[in-house]
Amino acid sequence: MSSAEAPLPMFRPRPEDKAELHRLFDEINRPGATARGGLHRLSASAEDGAARQVLCDWLAARGVDVRVDPVGNVFGVIEWRKGAPVVLCGSHLDSQPTGGRYDGAYGVVCAALAQQAVAQAVAGAGITPAFNLAMVNWTNEEGARFVPSLLGSSVFIGALDAEDALAVRDEAGISLGEALSRIGFKGTRGLDLDVAGYAEVHVEQGRGLESSGTRIGVVRGTWAALKLRVRLKGDQAHTGPTPMKDRRDALLAAAHVIAEVRAIADGEPAGVMHSSVGRLHVYPNSANVVPSDVTAYVEFRSRQPEVLDRAERRFAASLNRFAAMTGTSFEIEDRSLRAPAGLDPALGDLAHEVAAGVGLASADVDTVSGHDAISLSQVTPTVLLFVPSAGGIAHNEGEYTSPEDLEAGLEVMAGVIGRMCLAGAVLEDEGAAA
Amino acid sequence: MSSAEAPLPMFRPRPEDKAELHRLFDEINRPGATARGGLHRLSASAEDGAARQVLCDWLAARGVDVRVDPVGNVFGVIEWRKGAPVVLCGSHLDSQPTGGRYDGAYGVVCAALAQQAVAQAVAGAGITPAFNLAMVNWTNEEGARFVPSLLGSSVFIGALDAEDALAVRDEAGISLGEALSRIGFKGTRGLDLDVAGYAEVHVEQGRGLESSGTRIGVVRGTWAALKLRVRLKGDQAHTGPTPMKDRRDALLAAAHVIAEVRAIADGEPAGVMHSSVGRLHVYPNSANVVPSDVTAYVEFRSRQPEVLDRAERRFAASLNRFAAMTGTSFEIEDRSLRAPAGLDPALGDLAHEVAAGVGLASADVDTVSGHDAISLSQVTPTVLLFVPSAGGIAHNEGEYTSPEDLEAGLEVMAGVIGRMCLAGAVLEDEGAAA
Numbered sequence: 110m111s112s113a114e115a116p117l118p119m120f121r122p123r124p125e126d127k128a129e130l131h132r133l134f135d136e137i138n139r140p141g142a143t144a145r146g147g148l149h150r151l152s153a154s155a156e157d158g159a160a161r162q163v164l165c166d167w168l169a170a171r172g173v174d175v176r177v178d179p180v181g182n183v184f185g186v187i188e189w190r191k192g193a194p195v196v197l198c199g200s201h202l203d204s205q206p207t208g209g210r211y212d213g214a215y216g217v218v219c220a221a222l223a224q225q226a227v228a229q230a231v232a233g234a235g236i237t238p239a240f241n242l243a244m245v246n247w248t249n250e251e252g253a254r255f256v257p258s259l260l261g262s263s264v265f266i267g268a269l270d271a272e273d274a275l276a277v278r279d280e281a282g283i284s285l286g287e288a289l290s291r292i293g294f295k296g297t298r299g300l301d302l303d304v305a306g307y308a309e310v311h312v313e314q315g316r317g318l319e320s321s322g323t324r325i326g327v328v329r330g331t332w333a334a335l336k337l338r339v340r341l342k343g344d345q346a347h348t349g350p351t352p353m354k355d356r357r358d359a360l361l362a363a364a365h366v367i368a369e370v371r372a373i374a375d376g377e378p379a380g381v382m383h384s385s386v387g388r389l390h391v392y393p394n395s396a397n398v399v400p401s402d403v404t405a406y407v408e409f410r411s412r413q414p415e416v417l418d419r420a421e422r423r424f425a426a427s428l429n430r431f432a433a434m435t436g437t438s439f440e441i442e443d444r445s446l447r448a449p450a451g452l453d454p455a456l457g458d459l460a461h462e463v464a465a466g467v468g469l470a471s472a473d474v475d476t477v478s479g480h481d482a483i484s485l486s487q488v489t490p491t492v493l494l495f496v497p498s499a500g501g502i503a504h505n506e507g508e509y510t511s512p513e514d515l516e517a518g519l520e521v522m523a524g525v526i527g528r529m530c531l532a533g534a535v536l537e538d539e540g541a542a543a
Numbered sequence: 544m545s546s547a548e549a550p551l552p553m554f555r556p557r558p559e560d561k562a563e564l565h566r567l568f569d570e571i572n573r574p575g576a577t578a579r580g581g582l583h584r585l586s587a588s589a590e591d592g593a594a595r596q597v598l599c600d601w602l603a604a605r606g607v608d609v610r611v612d613p614v615g616n617v618f619g620v621i622e623w624r625k626g627a628p629v630v631l632c633g634s635h636l637d638s639q640p641t642g643g644r645y646d647g648a649y650g651v652v653c654a655a656l657a658q659q660a661v662a663q664a665v666a667g668a669g670i671t672p673a674f675n676l677a678m679v680n681w682t683n684e685e686g687a688r689f690v691p692s693l694l695g696s697s698v699f700i701g702a703l704d705a706e707d708a709l710a711v712r713d714e715a716g717i718s719l720g721e722a723l724s725r726i727g728f729k730g731t732r733g734l735d736l737d738v739a740g741y742a743e744v745h746v747e748q749g750r751g752l753e754s755s756g757t758r759i760g761v762v763r764g765t766w767a768a769l770k771l772r773v774r775l776k777g778d779q780a781h782t783g784p785t786p787m788k789d790r791r792d793a794l795l796a797a798a799h800v801i802a803e804v805r806a807i808a809d810g811e812p813a814g815v816m817h818s819s820v821g822r823l824h825v826y827p828n829s830a831n832v833v834p835s836d837v838t839a840y841v842e843f844r845s846r847q848p849e850v851l852d853r854a855e856r857r858f859a860a861s862l863n864r865f866a867a868m869t870g871t872s873f874e875i876e877d878r879s880l881r882a883p884a885g886l887d888p889a890l891g892d893l894a895h896e897v898a899a900g901v902g903l904a905s906a907d908v909d910t911v912s913g914h915d916a917i918s919l920s921q922v923t924p925t926v927l928l929f930v931p932s933a934g935g936i937a938h939n940e941g942e943y944t945s946p947e948d949l950e951a952g953l954e955v956m957a958g959v960i961g962r963m964c965l966a967g968a969v970l971e972d973e974g975a976a977a
Contacts, residue, residue, distance in 0.1 A: 206827035207779065253829040315784040332783075336830070345641065347937035348819035348842055349766075349912030350749040353808050355935070360820060364801035371795050374787050385782035386794060388830045389823065393640035395687040396770070396822045396840040397912070398938045406830040408782055478783030478831070501789070503781035504832045 118234045120527030121467065122226040127516045129225075134218045134515070137163045137202070138210045147506025148210040152203035152249035152260075153181065153285060158292025160202045164217065164246060171225060173244075177296025179271050181248040181289045182261040184299045185221065187228055188241045194305035196529040197489075198223060198522065199245030201261075201481060205253045209508025211312045211498070213250055215515060219310050220244035223523040230527060238530035240305045247481045248289070254279045257445075262484035306456065306492075306529045307485035310518040312510050313495040314503035317474055324517040326474035326495030327460045330451045331483055332383075335417045337407040338443035339366060339428070343436065346399040357436040360391055360400035365431040370407055373420050382411045382420065383477060404442070410477055412449060450483055456492035456525070463524035469517050478503075494521055552668045554961030555901065556660040561950045563659075568652045568949070571597045571636070572644045581940025582644040586637035586683035586694075587615065587719060592726025594636045598651065598680060605659060607678075611730025613705050615682040615723045616695040618734045619655065621662055622675045628739035630963040631923075632657060632956065633679030635695075635915060639687045643942025645746045645932070647684055653744050653953050654678035660957040661964060672964035674739045681915045682723070688713045691879075696918035699734075740890065740926075740963050741919035744952040746944050747929040748937035751908055758951040760908035760929030761894045765884045765917055766817075769851045771841040772877035773800060773862070777870065780833040791870035794825055794834035799865040804841055807854050816845045816854065817911060838876070844911055846883060884917055890926035890959070897958035903951050912937075928955055 122130075140159035141150030150156040161183055165175050168185040176184045186195065200216020224244045231238060247265075252258025255277045263269035275286035275295075289295035313319075318326050343357035367386045374384035388406035409420045428439050457473070464471035474495055476483075482493040496518040499509040556564075574593035575584030584590040595617055599609050602619040610618045620629065634650020658678045665672060681699070686692025689711045697703035709720035709729075723729035747753075752760050777791035801820045808818035822840040843854045862873050891907070898905035908929055910917075916927040930952040933943040 205779075205829050205832050208832075251829070252831060253827070256830065258831060313784075314781050334783075345639070345939040347748050347912055348821050349768075349817060349844060350747075350910070350937065351817070351935065352814065353805075353817060354813065356819075358805070358819075360823065361801060361805055364798040364820075367795060367798035368802065371787075371792070379788065380786065383783060383785070383787060385790075385792075385833060386798075387782050387832050387834060388828050389794065389825050391823050393687070394822050395639050395685070395938075396690065396842065397686060397692060398639050398642075398821050399819060400821060401939075408830065410783060476784070478781055501785065503784065504829075505779040505835075 118230040118527065120227050120230045120523045122222060122519050122523050126222050126226050127519065130218060130222045130515060130519055131512060133167060133221065134215065137218060138214055141204065143207055143506055145506045147207050147508070148204040148214065149207050150202065150204040151206065151254040152251065153254070153288035153292055153294070155292065157203055158294060161246065161294055164202070164221065168221065176298040177294055178299030179296060180261050180264045180274050181294040181296065182265060182299060183246040183294070184243050184302065185224065186241065186243040187224060189231065189237050190241060193239065193241050194303040195241040195243045196306050196308070196526050197243050197245055197302070197304050198308045198526050199247060200309050200311060201247045201250035203249055203251050205251050205504045207506050208504050209506065211508050211510045212314070212503060215312060215510065216310050217246045219519050219522050222519055223526055226523040227527040227530060239532040240530045242526060242530050243302060249285065250481055255285050259479055259481055259484050262481035266484050266488045268484065268487070304489045306490045307482060308492045308522060308526050308529065309480060309482040310494040310496065310522050311480055312498045312508065314478055314498050314501065316501035318495060318497040319499065319501070321472060322470065323472045324469045324496065324514060325464045325471035325521050327457045327471055328452055328476045328493040328495060329457055329473045330475050331449055332410045332412045332475065332477045333414045333417055333449040334447040334479065335409040335421060336445045337441055339405045339407055340440045340442050341366070341403045341405070342438045343399065343401050345393065345401040348397050348399055351399065356399050358399050359403040359437050362431050362435040362437040362439070363389060363403040363405050365434070366405055366428070369424065369427045373409070373423055377416060381413070382409060382416055384409045412475065414449065447479065450486055452486055452493055453490035456490055459528060460492050460494055460521060460525050463528070464521050466524065467520045469521065492525060494518060552664040552961065554661050554664045554957045556656060556953050556957050560656050560660050561953060564652060564656045564949060564953050565946060567601060567655065568649065571652060572648055575638065577641055577940055579940045581641050581942070582638040582648070583641050584636065584638040585640065585688040586685065587688070587722035587726055587728070589726065591637055592728060595680065595728055598636070598655065602655065610732045610734060611728055612733030613730060614695050614698045614708050615728040615730065616699060616733065617680040618677050619658065620675065620677040620734065621658060623665065623671050624675060626736070627673065627675050628737035629675040629677045629734065630740050630742070630960050631677050631679055631738050632742045632960045633681060634743050634745060635681045635684035637683055637685050639685050639938045641940050642938050643940065645942050645944045646748070646937060649944065649949060650743055650745050651680050653956055656953055657957040657960055661961040664961060673966040674964045675736060676960060676964050677734060683719065684915055689719050693913055693915055693918050696915035700918050700922045702918065702921070738923045740924045741916060742926045742956060742960050742963065743914060743916040744928040744930065744956050745914055746942065747932045748912055748935065749932065750935035752929060752931040753933065753935070755906060756904065757906045758903045758930065758948060759898045759905035759955050761891045761905055762886055762910045762927035762929060763891055763907045764886065764909050766844045766846045766909065766911045767848045767851055767883040768881040768913065769843045769855060770879045771875055773839045773841055774874045774876045775800070775837045775839070776872050777833065777835050779827065779835040782831050782833055785833065790833050792833050793837040793871050796865050796869040796871040796873070797823060797837040797839050799868070800839055800862070803858065803861045807843070807857055811850060815847070816843060816850055818843045846909065848883065881913065884920055886920055886927055887924035890924055893962060894926050894928060894955060894959050897962070898955050900958065901954045903955060926959060928952060
């Protein structure tokens with residue numbers, strides 16, 4: 110480093126920021142906390158509303174401008190330069206049913222504290238960054254209560270229409286719009302932000318960092334994901350007298366589908382493909398009735414799109430075979446292919462540089478799961494950081510990340526978004542003397 | 544037949560009774576009627592309450608004494624001889640989800656009209672039967688909303704505790720007791736008379752009568768049924784990053800179970816065993832989470848108990864294999880074995896005799912499915928009649944029985960319960976001097 114360079118603020122969180130990270134994390138995770146140490150906080154539930162309120166109160170108390178958009182995304186904006194684009198940083202407060210307390214919530218709390226650390230450094234240095242800085246809590250990242258996942262961030266980037274998103278209904282028939290109104294988070298402001306870049310920190314949900322003793326993962330790319338909603342149709346019949354040969358059992362067809370989805374992944378070398386059926390609707394779901402209508406949510410994931418192509422062809426042939434075997438019919442009601450995406454190379458390099466600067470080991474990694482950062486990467490330079498997950502446990506009450514790793518994520522996040530706001534240059538405050 | 548026999552009343556329904564059978568059947572099936580001609584009337588639902596009210600009003604208008612017991616069984620009692628035992632005749636008004644309109648409802652309406660026909664004949668003949676006559680609508684025969692099936696009749700015969708039955712909850716967490724209170728059918732007054740015998744008419748739910756051109760089936764015995772509630776336990780994990788080998792997928796285990804239950808029946812000659820998994824609960828049932836907890840409702844049915852023994856042994860071995868394959872564990876949470884039962888031979892003979900007397904072809908049949916008559920047969924001489932089901936279609940909106948067949952059932956039912964009340968002898972009215 111040459112001494113001729115401008116003295117960049119370090120944006121390092123202070124000890125009190127780290128202490129507040131843990132305190133706020135605990136407070137925000139009280140709503141929805143489970144007896145077994147996990148989190149059950151479905152999107153736009155009462156628990157989600159309570160956690161959102163903790164966040165909003167916390168931001169407002171620090172003078173951060175809180176804005177809620179029509180799909181419930183919550184932004185906390187610090188504006189140094191009126192009308193300038195914003196660097197955005199955040200994650201999500203919703204969880205899976207009986208899920209973990211780090212997934213999403215950590216990224217939101219870390220964004221809030223990193224924003225504060227940057228604001229302190231900016232004030233201390235007497236500079237005006239090129240870009241403003243906002244933190245965000247995205248609505249319904251998980252896709253557990255409302256389908257699709259990444260809903261709030263998809264609306265934000267324009268990939269999903271807000272009205273369509275608000276009309277999505279949960280299993281009880283409640284629309285997202287109604288649910289947001291009930292918790293007081295159906296807002297009107299926020300979608301007008303001009304975004305200069307996006308940063309997110311998340312728990313890894315895998316064992317890579319833990320195995321290699323690395324504190325910070327810099328996500329360079331994502332796996333492709335093929336998601337299919339398959340509807341299997343048979344015919345209701347009495348499970349007693351109806352001869353076996355006359356049955357058109359949609360649940361039997363689904364059973365073959367579930368086993369085949371697994372077999373397709375098992376047919377690839379380990380680690381090449383992941384597959385699942387996580388959700389199943391059975392109708393009429395009565396013990397004495399042959400099921401007539403079953404919907405299966407099928408996922409295939411791989412780094413290599415050609416592997417997914419091959420899987421999809423085999424799966425289509427299998428569906429035809431199962432339909433013939435069981436006297437049922439099928440329909441692919443929904444198909445979405447998320448292409449593998451690369452994240453911003455320069456921001457990834459910046460993350461490594463910041464980590465090295467504070468003495469933290471970092472490594473390039475990929476993400477198999479979707480994150481709001483993947484949505485944002487479609488429209489703005491994006492960086493996604495991982496901190497270790499103990500045992501790789503995810504979407505499970507046993508999810509855990511150590512306090513030291515949580516603090517490491519805050520260190521790097523503050524450094525990254527601080528520098529993103531500066532945009533590589535220190536701009537003197539044009540409006541004020543001294 | 545010798546001319547020395549006493550002149551027994553014939554108990555034949557009049558033309559107006561047959562017309563009223565169809566009219567009342569249509570009226571009682573308006574609550575819960577579906578657009579596709581079926582019936583969706585879950586036990587103790589608002590629709591069930593409305594249908595029950597139609598029945599009660601109809602009975603009360605004819606001077607029949609209506610009594611509702613604590614689990615909602617509705618009795619309509621005609622008492623000729625104070626305190627004498629009753630002949631009981633009935634079925635159920637509840638249906639499966641999007642089920643058929645004949646299953647149960649026909650038996651209730653037929654019982655009500657047969658009771659009227661008998662009462663008219665008794666009045667006309669100026670006799671006092673040995674036994675009184677009651678019709679009944681049993682609560683929750685189907686077991687669709689509340690498990691177990693045959694609930695009301697099981698409480699009545701003392702096989703199930705009333706308090707336990709009232710505490711059973713549906714999927715929404717509503718107890719049967721609460722549901723009955725809401726519709727005003729949690730009564731206090733049951734049938735305090737001894738039961739002298741039970742008669743029920745039901746649609747066949749199979750093709751036997753239709754194929755052979757027979758109007759009346761006289762059920763002589765039942766198949767055995769082995770019902771198992773199998774709980775499969777895995778571990779929640781993220782469907783994205785979790786390596787396939789680390790997954791403990793309870794839904795994958797369930798898929799193997801469902802396919803195996805079918806394979807076990809397919810391993811027997813046609814018609815020897817029926818099997819099914821009609822109901823499945825999946826937790827957390829979120830597309831991005833490996834399911835951790837799945838409950839499957841398994842049934843095996845056969846006329847031969849040894850076939851069920853063999854099936855159960857094979858199934859147990861398979862469960863162990865699937866658990867090892869998928870890294871899951873399992874528990875048989877509930878097991879019930881309904882032994883094959885014979886119905887009362889003398890009443891069966893009487894039914895054939897009555898059918899022959901009115902010129903209707905009748906044949907002995909078995910029942911694969913459970914009916915309230917099977918409960919009652921454990922405590923009192925019982926006769927179960929079948930009328931044809933078009934195409935054998937059951938638990939389906941397409942269920943159909945012709946008006947002529949419905950009337951045939953009424954003819955035989957009136958004759959059978961009339962003679963049961965007489966108990967083989969005409970007793971002169973002791974209290975009145977004709």
